[in-house]
Amino acid sequence: MLLLVEQLLNGLQLGVFLFLVSAGLTLIFGIMGVINLAHGSLYMIGAYTGATVTQASGSYLLGFLAAACAAGLSGVVMELLLMRRLYARDHLDQVLVTFGLIVFVNEAVTMIWGRTPLFMDIPQALSGSVEILPGVPYPVYRLAIILAGIVAAVGLWLLIARTRIGMLIRAGSTNREMVSGLGVNISRLYTLLFAAGAVLAGVAGAFAGPQVSVQVGMGESILILAFVVVVIGGIGSVRGAFVGALLVGLVDTLGRAFLHDLLGLFLPPAEAAGMGAALSSMGIYVVMALVLIVRPRGLFSVRPAS
């Protein structure tokens, strides 16, 4: 029972973490109609910058800000140089241009930081654990991630649904020419939006630093998970991304924690271990398949698939 609570929280933590990465991805898909494989690269840039600046300055906060800035800046450069040319192209072009970008960024990161992974400690203030329930200690750092993810989700929702900028963004996704014709600088708006998505990914990367080893290729593994989240949630829907992220986080964590024991109830141990490992790594894809059978456009689709 206590283990279950702990694993539920772990799942929640992975979920909000995935949300940080997927939120930008789903907005860029939904509003600009662009598929960006290099979103994971922004996450990686955030992680590397965060780790390096933290180590050099000793201040985790500084590393955090640097990660957000580096990812945001990279996002702006990416949008101005490449993505802008892709809005009118078909998805195939977008896929391959951003694929080339991944190859470039991965190699550039290797040239700057080398092939050895970086490791980062958990900041002093957030180390240790608190007792959330009697007898259930839980790491403060993970709680902080959960909190940050929820703050980001609420902030993003307020931005999109309640502000003038959010209104313009939504209007632009429906009819770009019309909004532009009304005197709004839609290109700049898109650049800003792209940068915002990049900052979220960079922040997620900085958060991930102390939890995983910072290495080349980390962006791609998170990218695929974020894709699954977006497919489940529905393209363009921030709410969908949130629900999808939690679902993926919980299924993945609980599957890895309990499937093995569950199978052990009616299978010999060796087979249960093998099958448990196979099934738990495939669990989120099974969930994705099930969602698609019921709702081919995701749980909260905001626009028809195009």
Next chain:
Amino acid sequence: MRQHSLRILAYGLVLVSVLFPFIADAAESGYLVPTASRILIYALAAVSLNLLVGYVGLVSLGHAAYLGVGAYVVGILAFHADAGSTVLGIPGTVQGLLSIPAAVLLSALVALVIGALCLRTSGIFFIMITLAFGQMIFFMMVSLERYGGDDGLFMYAGPNRLGALDLSNEWTFFYVCLTLLAAFLLLCRWLIRSRFGRALGAIRQNEARMTTLGANVYRYKLAIFVIAGAGAGLAGALLANQASYVSPDMLHWTRSGELLFMVILGGSGTLVGPVLGGASFLLLEEYLPVGFGAAGLETLKEHWRIVFGPILILVMLFFRRGIYGLLTGEDRS
């Protein structure tokens, strides 16, 4: 005039391919024969992907999965032949006449299941979901501890025998690959010109119209998805035989991206475009570092991808017609 010179070029290419081992041997570059076989295999995979991308407009970003399934079937059958055990009640084998068709069949089956789900969606969704399912198969292979997991699986007995042919002989293997590629190209040509192929072309141009005309669009798409998966499975089976080794790396999603790029680089929607694209891609990958090394650029030799990435981007932005389009002056994209 242009048509005429093109035809000469085409015949020239065929002739060079057929005589390649002899030419390489005469130039004392026999070591190039395995590279050439690898090019033929990837060309086969790219041709199969082009059936989806070029002829129906289905951008699949998970095509390496079928390549991997084909490779693993050959690898796993060889493993059980070596160990004298069975898999799901089937004894292992190193006879290519059995293992290669089995690889094709199983890839087709996997494509049937995945395609049936993916084709419920379209556009961006289709890209993402094929990618996700591709990764699912990837993780499945990684979790197969018995067959090496992450490290992959060595075929200790070496490549299969194909009837009486010994595939460990480089020349034999080259000609087997060449024959299979030619056969697959002819099959594709026949398919595209058939009623079925014309229906696919019509779907690409206007899906709603085909639906209104009463065609079961979903079934047409699923059929071509399965054929493409089978083609990739065949390529995978050959790949396993070439290296006597299979690993999850073969079906990592970046392989799918590379296959997609080969299609576009050569010219999507053309029969031989992907062959040219596959060859150019692999040659670029192989000789870019060598070229930098020869030019004395040691940093670039090690980090050649820093140039390779931008080349991919520039090709996509400004060279969308592909090599085939460049040669013929046609724009089929």
